[in-house]
Amino acid sequence: MPELPDVETYKRYLDATALFQTIEHVRIGxxxxxxxxxxxxxxxxxxxxxxxTTHRHGKYxxxxxxxxxxxxxxFGMTGRLAYIRPAESLPxxxxxxxxxxxxxxxxxxxxxxxxxxxxxxxxQAFVEKHELGPDALEFERTAFVRFAAASQSGAKRWLLDQxxxxxxxxxxxxxxxxxxxxxxxxxxxxxxxPELEHLYRKMRYVLVRAIHAQANPExxxxxxxxxxxxxxxxxPRCHEPLQQSxxxxxxxxxxxxxxxxx
DNA sequence: AGGACGCCCTGTTCGC
DNA sequence: TGCGAACAGGGCGTCC
Numbered sequence: 001m002p003e004l005p006d007v008e009t010y011k012r013y014l015d016a017t018a019l020f021q022t023i024e025h026v027r028i029g030x031x032x033x034x035x036x037x038x039x040x041x042x043x044x045x046x047x048x049x050x051x052x053t054t055h056r057h058g059k060y061x062x063x064x065x066x067x068x069x070x071x072x073x074x075f076g077m078t079g080r081l082a083y084i085r086p087a088e089s090l091p092x093x094x095x096x097x098x099x100x101x102x103x104x105x106x107x108x109x110x111x112x113x114x115x116x117x118x119x120x121x122x123x124q125a126f127v128e129k130h131e132l133g134p135d136a137l138e139f140e141r142t143a144f145v146r147f148a149a150a151s152q153s154g155a156k157r158w159l160l161d162q163x164x165x166x167x168x169x170x171x172x173x174x175x176x177x178x179x180x181x182x183x184x185x186x187x188x189x190x191x192x193x194p195e196l197e198h199l200y201r202k203m204r205y206v207l208v209r210a211i212h213a214q215a216n217p218e219x220x221x222x223x224x225x226x227x228x229x230x231x232x233x234x235x236p237r238c239h240e241p242l243q244q245s246x247x248x249x250x251x252x253x254x255x256x257x258x259x260x261x262x
Numbered sequence: 263a264g265g266a267c268g269c270c271c272t273g274t275t276c277g278c
Numbered sequence: 279t280g281c282g283a284a285c286a287g288g289g290c291g292t293c294c
Contacts, residue, residue, distance in 0.1 A: 001287045032270085059288075077288055078273085093272090112271045114288060157265085162289080171287045229287095231276095249267070251286080 002075035003059055004136055004167030005210035010073075010081045011056045014063060014106070017083035019051050021100040029095040033110065035072075035118035045069060045119055046098065055123045057135050058166025062123040069119060072126055076114030082107045127166075136167035136207055144203075145196045148188045155191075156184035157248045159203070168203070170250040171226060172210065176203045177254065178225040183261040184252050229253040 002010070023046045028039040037045065046065070053064040061073040073079075082091055086103030096108035096117055108117065120126040134143075144165075151158050158164055159173045168176065177184050180202040182191070191199070213219035217226050223236050233242045235255035243256045 003287065006287085030271095074288085076271090077286065078271090110271095111273060112286085112288095114271060116289085153265090160288095169287055174287095248265090250288090 001077055001171075002079055003169035003172050003215075004056075004207055005172065005213075005215040006080075007056055007059050007061050007075065007167075008211045009215045010075070011054050011061050013081055013083070014051070014054055014061070017104075018063075018098075018100070018106045019053070021102060021104070022050050023047060023098055024101045025099040027097040027099070029093075029097070030110070030113050033095055033113060033115055033117050035116045037117075037119050042071075042117070042119065046071070057123055057127050058132055058162060059169065060123075060126070060132075060166075062120070062126070069121060070123060070126075072116070072118040072120050072123075073108060074116040074118075076110060076112060076116070078112040079108065079110040079115040082109060131163050132166040133162060133164045134166065136165045136203060139165060139200075141197065141200050144200045145193060148191070148196045148199070149193065151188045153188060154185045154247070155182050155188055155199075156252060158188055160248055160250070167207070170252070171229075172206055174229065174253050175210075175225050176206045178259065179206060181259055183259045184247050184254050185261060225253060225255075 026043040026046050028034065028042065031039050034042060049065045049067055051063045052066045055062040055064065059074060063071045063073065084090060084105040084107055090097065091107055091109050093109050093111040094107040095110045095113065098106040147164065148158065155177055156173055159168045159176060180199045182199060210220060220226055225236065228234060228236055228242060234240065235242055235258060238255065238257050240255060240257050242253050245252050
């Protein structure tokens with residue numbers, strides 16, 4: 001689930017709930033999620049510290065501690081955050097539970113355990129180590145167009161490659177291409193510059209608007225592809241049945257009429 | 263080098 | 279309705 005708009009929403013949620021509170025205790029439900037730390041090591045790194053800031057790059061959320069170190073949270077396909085009252089019961093599949101001195105908890109919940117939890121000295125170091133491209137909302141228009149024009153890839157693969165652009169996943173990749181009226185298999189090198197600039201603007205619009213909707217599909221325009229991608233959905237623009245195919249090992253929805261290959 | 267694929271997990275959805 | 283199979287919005291390692 002969590003792509004850039006979801007993670008940005010989690011970031012704002014963490015900002016609004018969990019900053020400037022002393023961390024009392026850390027509990028790990030699934031050690032396999034820890035990328036470069038042991039449960040004990042993570043506990044030591046967080047104990048008696050507090051979060052003072054956050055940063056997001058692509059689908060990664062960074063929570064900065066008061067000693068300068070950072071916790072990295074990646075949400076895989078099913079991860080989310082919840083701030084829990086002292087008496088409230090813990091959500092199922094809580095894989096990381098951070099308890100503050102006021103008794104509240106920050107829970108990282110991930111039923112499929114496909115996420116990642118790590119420690120890093122700086123977000124920049126983590127981004128470089130993982131070779132992530134620029135965040136989709138930080139990408140400059142001229143660089144975007146230049147890189148796209150030079151790519152031999154299909155449009156969807158290119159948008160989803162985190163080394164090219166960080167933050168776009170299957171759902172929003174399909175949405176951006178739908179709104180740009182570009183076929184997901186269309187070779188980027190065959191697209192003229194004004195159309196690439198249009199793609200860039202649509203990328204920004206979709207991501208910004210989805211953040212505004214707090215990444216909640218029910219708050220997004222019905223004219224979007226997103227609410228129609230289940231089952232045998234129809235194109236919200238021309239009402240023809242949507243095509244469903246597999247691109248880059250991901251289920252891809254698009255409208256053959258509105259997004260022609262040629 | 264870069265693309266295709268299998269795999270990591272487990273809850274949900276699909277199809278018979 | 280009930281069941282097993284296939285699938286799910288991500289990313290990594292491996293192979294070619």
